Amino acid sequence: MPALAELIQSVRPVSDAWTARAVDRLNRLTKPVGSLGKLESLAAALVRIRESLDIQFSRKVVFTFAADHGVAESGVSLFPQSVTGQMVKNFLAGGAAVNVLARLAGAEVRVIDAGVIEPSGAAGLIEKRLGPGTLNFLKENAMSLENARRAVEWGADVFLDEFAAHPIDLAGVGEMGIGNSTSAAAVFCALLDMPPEKIAGRGTGLDDAALANKRRVVADGLRLRRPNPSDPLDVLSKVGGFEIGQMAGCYIAGGSKRVPMLVDGFISTAAALLAERMCPALKQYLFFSHASAEGGHAEILKQIGATPLLDLDLRLGEGTAAALAMRVLEASAAIFTEMATFESARVDEAESR
Amino acid sequence: MPALAELIQSVRPVSDAWTARAVDRLNRLTKPVGSLGKLESLAAALVRIRESLDIQFSRKVVFTFAADHGVAESGVSLFPQSVTGQMVKNFLAGGAAVNVLARLAGAEVRVIDAGVIEPSGAAGLIEKRLGPGTLNFLKENAMSLENARRAVEWGADVFLDEFAAHPIDLAGVGEMGIGNSTSAAAVFCALLDMPPEKIAGRGTGLDDAALANKRRVVADGLRLRRPNPSDPLDVLSKVGGFEIGQMAGCYIAGGSKRVPMLVDGFISTAAALLAERMCPALKQYLFFSHASAEGGHAEILKQIGATPLLDLDLRLGEGTAAALAMRVLEASAAIFTEMATFESARVDEAESR
Numbered sequence: 001m002p003a004l005a006e007l008i009q010s011v012r013p014v015s016d017a018w019t020a021r022a023v024d025r026l027n028r029l030t031k032p033v034g035s036l037g038k039l040e041s042l043a044a045a046l047v048r049i050r051e052s053l054d055i056q057f058s059r060k061v062v063f064t065f066a067a068d069h070g071v072a073e074s075g076v077s078l079f080p081q082s083v084t085g086q087m088v089k090n091f092l093a094g095g096a097a098v099n100v101l102a103r104l105a106g107a108e109v110r111v112i113d114a115g116v117i118e119p120s121g122a123a124g125l126i127e128k129r130l131g132p133g134t135l136n137f138l139k140e141n142a143m144s145l146e147n148a149r150r151a152v153e154w155g156a157d158v159f160l161d162e163f164a165a166h167p168i169d170l171a172g173v174g175e176m177g178i179g180n181s182t183s184a185a186a187v188f189c190a191l192l193d194m195p196p197e198k199i200a201g202r203g204t205g206l207d208d209a210a211l212a213n214k215r216r217v218v219a220d221g222l223r224l225r226r227p228n229p230s231d232p233l234d235v236l237s238k239v240g241g242f243e244i245g246q247m248a249g250c251y252i253a254g255g256s257k258r259v260p261m262l263v264d265g266f267i268s269t270a271a272a273l274l275a276e277r278m279c280p281a282l283k284q285y286l287f288f289s290h291a292s293a294e295g296g297h298a299e300i301l302k303q304i305g306a307t308p309l310l311d312l313d314l315r316l317g318e319g320t321a322a323a324l325a326m327r328v329l330e331a332s333a334a335i336f337t338e339m340a341t342f343e344s345a346r347v348d349e350a351e352s353r
Numbered sequence: 354m355p356a357l358a359e360l361i362q363s364v365r366p367v368s369d370a371w372t373a374r375a376v377d378r379l380n381r382l383t384k385p386v387g388s389l390g391k392l393e394s395l396a397a398a399l400v401r402i403r404e405s406l407d408i409q410f411s412r413k414v415v416f417t418f419a420a421d422h423g424v425a426e427s428g429v430s431l432f433p434q435s436v437t438g439q440m441v442k443n444f445l446a447g448g449a450a451v452n453v454l455a456r457l458a459g460a461e462v463r464v465i466d467a468g469v470i471e472p473s474g475a476a477g478l479i480e481k482r483l484g485p486g487t488l489n490f491l492k493e494n495a496m497s498l499e500n501a502r503r504a505v506e507w508g509a510d511v512f513l514d515e516f517a518a519h520p521i522d523l524a525g526v527g528e529m530g531i532g533n534s535t536s537a538a539a540v541f542c543a544l545l546d547m548p549p550e551k552i553a554g555r556g557t558g559l560d561d562a563a564l565a566n567k568r569r570v571v572a573d574g575l576r577l578r579r580p581n582p583s584d585p586l587d588v589l590s591k592v593g594g595f596e597i598g599q600m601a602g603c604y605i606a607g608g609s610k611r612v613p614m615l616v617d618g619f620i621s622t623a624a625a626l627l628a629e630r631m632c633p634a635l636k637q638y639l640f641f642s643h644a645s646a647e648g649g650h651a652e653i654l655k656q657i658g659a660t661p662l663l664d665l666d667l668r669l670g671e672g673t674a675a676a677l678a679m680r681v682l683e684a685s686a687a688i689f690t691e692m693a694t695f696e697s698a699r700v701d702e703a704e705s706r
Contacts, residue, residue: 029450030449030450032558032668035558036673037646078385078704079385079703086699086701087700090383095692095698096383096693097383097389100688101684101687103691104680203385204385205703309665312391312392314391315385315388316384316389324680324681327677334453334457335450335454339450339453340449345442345443345448347436347439348432348436348439350432350558
């Protein structure tokens with residue numbers, strides 16, 4: 001991989017000249033102007049990214065990054081930490097929700113061990129272990145600054161290696177990690193200067209008392225670690241997670257290859273926000289799959305100006321919403337590419353346009 | 354077809370015993386309880402409808418009913434009436450948005466001429482012509498009461514014939530007809546006792562002045578025709594449309610065969626509301642594809658207690674949103690059928706459930 005700074009530089013802003021070309025075609029298709037709503041604006045966004053009117057997808061990949069979180073010992077999840085590693089095996093065996101939804105989408109699933117407590121050594125796993133889980137940010141920084149940078153770089157490597165093996169046209173980025181909605185909440189609070197009460201949610205299903213504890217944990221962590229909101233790597237090292245850093249790198253690498261990248265849910269959005277802060281040009285390459293039912297996700301999306309594609313009360317992560325949202329982007333590409341024009345179908349146009 | 358009253362009788366209420374069986378399975382799948390949100394409640398709804406845990410879809414069909422509307426002569430659309438027939442040909446040639454999105458969904462498209470001005474005689478068209486368009490409801494009833502009943506019966510025939518040829522597992526119901534958002538608005542206003550200002554929208558793209566005229570047309574039509582809100586066939590005959598009546602019949606026939614039916618958008622919802630008023634048990638068989646950007650659709654859905662699956666600012670009709678929403682129902686069926694259980698994947702369960 002090129003050095004991180006170089007990679008970030010290589011994410012180029014998109015050009016409005018391509019928007020105009022897209023709109024010109026959209027307005028000749030057999031439908032009233034604008035009547036396919038977001039499918040039209042998404043098609044234009046894909047044209048801008050690809051710099052081509054050929055925006056169909058051939059290879060689709062969902063990347064699922066897994067890691068453990070030291071903060072899990074502070075009672076922030078219903079599930080034991082053993083579940084992270086067990087779910088990694090479930091992903092590799094094809095039995096998890098992300099596998100089912102990726103199959104339906106015709107997408108491959110790539111599973112990355114970014115730092116699960118117990119190495120599984122399972123076949124098919126991409127090993128990018130930064131350690132046996134992060135440290136508990138209530139007691140010390142979640143990871144060293146060096147590991148934070150390495151997380152981003154290794155996550156970029158995951159994408160670039162996969163892309164080098166065979167080009168990717170559309171990617172989704174999701175995760176698994178017991179305790180990671182707590183780390184993600186801390187990242188949001190730090191970057192957006194918002195209180196844990198507005199951000200942290202019930203995760204896997206906390207009751208009121210456990211939710212109050214989780215919010216206290218986030219507040220205490222922020223008070224003790226004092227992450228610097230204008231330094232994404234500082235935030236990542238102090239309260240983040242290995243998979244969160246790797247997802248951030250994966251997005252940036254996707255942008256550098258002009259690939260539309262689907263952000264999955266709550267935790268993936270925290271990674272996307274870190275990535276955008278490191279690389280503002282990335283914004284045009286990111287698509288937010290859905291408004292998650294987790295914590296303040298819908299509010300966060302509003303604040304960062306992101307429009308979710310779906311709103312189905314999902315809060316599972318893994319890449320499930322990204323896999324589902326692939327259909328929306330595919331639909332926008334399909335209408336753009338396959339519909340007849342007024343001229344070709346000999347349909348009369350509107351009387352006043 | 355059995356007589357309409359008999360058909361309506363044959364739509365049986367669903368049973369909550371099947372909901373319980375569905376929830377039991379959902380809670381054993383490798384995910385936190387409820388974390389797949391609407392995909393879970395939709396899976397339960399499918400189980401209730403099918404009375405089986407096998408809810409996968411094999412044959413999917415989008416029915417697109419087309420007809421012309423006498424009220425189009427009163428300046429309520431940007432497009433000339435010739436477009437209805439031209440779009441029928443576009444549907445049959447596979448170049449319209451509904452064709453593209455149905456192909457993506459793996460669904461067949463069936464096109465019905467319910468009463469387009471000029472008979473096209475095109476190959477593949479299902480001919481159920483009730484006349485060369487309805488009459489202008491500003492001047493007289495849109496159709497006779499006899500034709501209103503026949504519209505519902507013929508629409509049911511369309512579904513039942515197709516089903517008899519080869520069973521259908523999932524259907525979408527959409528439409529095409531210059532002027533039909535005006536008829537649909539009048540139907541909504543009559544059935545829901547709401548003012549045209551809250552219901553009627555810009556259709557294919559009216560400007561402010563044309564929208565004001567459209568609302569006046571709806572208000573005048575309702576004042577002159579005085580449809581009886583408690584008699585769906587009276588409403589249909591006075592201000593409805595041939596395709597609107599046939600869609601209502603199609604929904605009821607689908608319910609009678611226990612097939613989940615996707616309601617497309619604004620006009621399809623007017624037909625669904627008529628069908629529900631004739632056959633209250635139908636409610637459990639209907640899925641509302643999206644919140645349309647047309648007029649008061651989102652508000653109407655709220656008022657009738659319907660939750661849209663998608664919200665993508667679409668306002669095209671044809672069955673486009675239904676084709677797109679098929680993926681959401683398929684996703685719910687897929688996770689229900691294909692996911693591993695905690696036991697089969699050897700994943701630890703939550704510590705307190």
